Amino acid sequence: MNRIKDVNLSKVHVKDRFWSEKQRLIVDVVIPFQEQILNDEIEGVEKSHALANFRIAAGLEEGEFYGMVFQDSDVAKWLEGAAYSLTVKPDMALEERVDAIIEVIEKAQQPDGYLNTYFTVKEPEHRWQNLQECHELYCAGHMMEAAAAYYGVTGKDRLLKVMERMADNISEQFGPGKRAGIPGHQEVEIGLMRLFHATGKEKYRELAQYFIDERGRNPDFFKEEKEKRGWEHFGIEPQDTKYNQSYAPVREQKTAEGHSVRAVYMYTAMADIAGVTGEKKLLEACETLWDNITQKRMYLTGGIGSTGDGEAFTIDYDLPNDMAYAETCASIGLAFFAKKMLNISPSNKYADIMERVLFNGILSGMQMDGKKFFYVNPLEVNPGVSGVLHGYKHVRLQRTGWYACACCPPNLVRLVMSLGEYAWSESEDTVYSHLYVGGSAELDKVKIDVESSFPWEGKVEYIIHPRQQDTIFTFAVRIPSYVKKKIIRLNGDDISNCIEKKVEEKDGYLYF
Structure with a gap:
């Protein structure tokens, strides 16, 4: 199977009239601003306390857990965004601060690999009892994504090893022949697949697939879980199986x-x-x-x-x-x-x-x-x-500085800073351009420079630099469905005038 894969983000350099300004803003303003919020250093916005929660769980300071039961996920998404930002603008000071946070996270991890500040600090006796509401698996998934991202960008595996230990703890709890379980808020499945792609270890893919296969197998799972534990967190009714997509096996959902x-x-x-x-x-x-x-x-x-x-x-x-x-x-x-x-x-x-x-x-x-x-x-x-x-x-009529449930702000950061991964893909013999993002991509077989006037104009120019003179590969460029008229020039010539144009169009992509 000629599998298409994501590109290594460090090999894509965005230099675009539209997106570069967005990434510059995030690097210079948003990431430092959000770091200050996570450290409770900004007055007049919703308190976070998320980094303090980790320090308390690690035994580095006194205090009580504060925030949503899934507060850890804000730190994870910020870490992932910070990792990607290092590919856009290397920043040794930021990298050192990230390393320091990772050290605290490592110290907050329990001897059996468990990592979650809410249950470590506040309710250790209730670990893994309320999958529906308490989002231990959700938090783990986001931290797995952060670990894979930071490893991919820097080569540092400290956080990766932390989250491998957490994944092993999850595997000891749930799976075939063990406890049945599914996350109330899906995310661990993505995180486990990120661990799989980063490490090549099949056990993480198998665990991700277990959670996918298990969902909907027993639509009464969360109802039975609630009856068994006898306590609740948010008071979410487990009978609404459509709310958490557990009403039917995933392959039967239409x-x-x-x-x-x-x-x-x-x-x-x-x-x-x-x-x-x-x-x-x-x-x-x-x-x-x-x-x-x-x-x-x-x-x-x-x-x-x-x-x-x-x-x-x-x-x-x-x-x-x-x-x-x-x-x-x-x-x-x-x-x-x-x-x-x-x-x-x-x-x-x-x-x-x-x-x-x-x-x-x-x-x-x-x-x-x-x-x-x-x-x-x-x-x-x-x-x-x-x-x-x-x-x-x-x-709301106006945007807000922060939220008690602050999932969106750091989520936006990690996506925009990883834009290069969305612009390109490659397989063994084909390079795919999905978005008209200016800059360059240094791929396995070729380096491609892009000059783009999108979104203001529809003019895009690709300059191809093969690694070797005799390199053979296919270059696939998306043509949007909304385009009414297109002109494609190859080396300056309209390809409609070329006798041997060797261009095929399939599913909205031109294959050269």
Whole structure:
């Protein structure tokens, strides 16, 4: 199987009229600003305490846990974004601060590999008892992603080893012949697949697939879990199996249901696993769910999840502008899903949506000064109604400095700083250009420079530098479905005039 793979982010250099300014803002302003928030150094915004939680869990300072039960995930996503930023602008001081945080995280890890500050500091007797609400697996998944990212950028494996030990702890708890279990909020599946890609260890892919295969096998799992433990955290009713996508086995799910972020995170992992294993039934489920989202349950901006009631999908074509939820994280998750589908079957049906959410549903989540953020992204606001009346209280008129549940701001950072991975893919014999991002990509067989005037103009120029003079490969360039007229010139000549143009168009990609 000639598998398509992500490019090494350190080999892609973004130099683009549009995106370079966004990345510069994040490097110079947003990452330091968010680090200060995580350290409770910014007045007038929602308190985080997330880094202090790790120091307390590590025994480095006294105090109580503060924040959401999944507060650890804010640190993980910030670490991942900081890792990617080092490929854009090397910063030894930042790298040293990241290393120091990783050292604290390592000290917070328990002797058996367990890592979660809430249950280490506050409720150690309740570990692994409330998968539905308490998100231990979710936090672990995000930290696995951070570990894989930092290892990929710097080659440093300290955090990677920490999260391998945590993955082993999870494996000791759950799996065939052990306890049944699925995460209430999907994410660990993505994190385990990142560990698999970083280390090549099949046990991580197998554990990720276990969580995917197990979901929906017993729709009453969370109900039975609640009855067994006899306590609750948020008070979420386990009977709503569509909310957490456990109403049916994933291969039988035909429509995007429930909490939109949980859904697209799960679909991302499903697509990643299908791409590795080649399983047709899992891929077919991904294709069906993709079509349902993008054709019937998505806003013009690429926003998904139209209701604040459960931050969820509703029914086909229910997309009110003024009551839109369209969480920033949900659009980010849709971009994740798109890229994994592109790595299986390059088609502009995936790349066009990925482009749409990058420019619209995601960037709207951050103010242009980099210091205020939208969690909810409405398409229409009405003063006196939005944020006030029942049904509209989730809609804010202005962006906010931080949130008690601050999943979106660092999530946006890690996506925009890893933009190069979304622009390019490569297989053994083909290089794929998915987005018109200016800069350069140093790939296995070739270096490609890109001059792009997108999005203001549709002019894009690729300059090809083969590694060796006799290198043979195919170069595939996306042609968006919205393009009405295209002109392709090869070495200055319109390819329609070339006798041996050797160009094929398939699924919205031109193959040279």
